[in-house]
Amino acid sequence: MSVLATIAVAAEEAHHLNELWMPAPLFGVVMFAFFVACAAVTFSFRDVANRHAEKAEAYAREHGAQQHH
Numbered sequence: 001m002s003v004l005a006t007i008a009v010a011a012e013e014a015h016h017l018n019e020l021w022m023p024a025p026l027f028g029v030v031m032f033a034f035f036v037a038c039a040a041v042t043f044s045f046r047d048v049a050n051r052h053a054e055k056a057e058a059y060a061r062e063h064g065a066q067q068h069h
Contacts, residue, residue: 049056
């Protein structure tokens, strides 16, 4: 047997398929749910800067910065 044939046979025998621990489509569903949860957290922080506009303006007055409208 040639070296190439021996390598091919060894590679064929060494191939082992690992089973997934949950069905493949479920990985996509889980990641989609994760990204939706991350989007909900990000969305909950919208308009936070405007909630504290008074603090920002007071800080700007104290430290000599110009006010932004």
